[in-house]
Amino acid sequence: MADDKDQPIIIKKKKGGGHGHHGGAWKIAYADFVTAMMAFFLVLWIVGLDVKTRNGLAEYFANPGAFKIDYRSSPYIMKTDGRPPVMNDKVEQASRAEANIDVAEAEALAGRIRSAASADSNIRSARSGFDVKIKQDGLAVEFSENAKGALFIPGTAELKPEGRQLLQAVVPTLLSSKRGLSVRAFAAKRPTGERYGAWEISTDRANSVRRALSNAGMPPDRLVKVESSGDRVPKLPDDLGNVVNDRIILHIPFETE
Structure with a gap:
């Protein structure tokens, strides 16, 4: 009994840990x-x-x-x-409407351009790649080449007689719109190292078309821009060397004020 009285009494107290965990809500x-x-x-x-x-x-x-x-x-x-x-x-x-494109005027002009281009049966070969489309930013008159050449003598920037006549045929109708005009030239991909490459031929063809339009009565102040894109914007991106990528686009903006 004496031994039990001599043993110290140990009291354990737990201290609080502050606020509990509230989760990750x-x-x-x-x-x-x-x-x-x-x-x-x-x-x-x-x-x-x-x-x-x-x-x-x-x-x-x-x-x-x-x-x-x-x-x-x-x-x-x-x-x-x-x-x-x-x-x-x-x-x-919806894009045309939101961009304030004058669709009625553009469609009327497109119809007149098609009629003017088809009036002369002697330029049928030049019309093989001819097309008129209403785009989001205006009217695009496109002339695509073919293996025999539509507008140009193949491999050159020289307009064929039929190509020159086709451009002359549409100029009076283009002038009737009273709007500006841009000439855009594109080219198919040429073999690497070729001296007369895509940039050269598209640039020369753009200028050839500009001169032909001027000779047909297009006033200089109506030509807003003449530009060349080389082979950077192909019509057939999966067939870069296809001659169809050689093309001229006459662009007429149709955004209303």
Whole structure:
């Protein structure tokens, strides 16, 4: 008994650890808030874009597989080989309306240009690659080449007589629109090392068309721009060497004030 009285009595006390753990619910709420703010500012950014860029962005998310990433120059938000994003009919019609394109005037002029080009049966060969399209930013009168040459003698910047006559045939109708005109020349890909390459031939052909238009009565002040794109904007991107990529486009802007 004496031994039991001599043993010390030990009392253990647990100290409180402060406030208990409340879990990670606040992290989920904060993540939702940050996501909502990001979406909000993304909407503000899209609203501030110009019409052409918004349409390209919408078409990208509608059909992302149609856009091939490339590092060549392109005015669009997605890299698309320098070509405008492909749009279906509904998207393109909405784009024209939103961009204030005078569709009625453009369609009327397109019809008159087609009639003028088809009036002379002697220039049928030059019309093989002829087309008139209403684009988002205006009217495009396109002259594509073929293996035998439509506008030009193959491999040169010299206009064939039929090609010169075709340009002369459409000039009076182009003048009736009272709008400016741009000449754009494109070329198929040439073999590496060829001295007369895509840039040279497209530049020379653009100037040949400019001179032909001037000789046919086009006033100098109506020509807004003459430009060459070499082989950078092919019509057939999967067949860069195809002669169809050799083409001239007369562009007439149709944006209303």
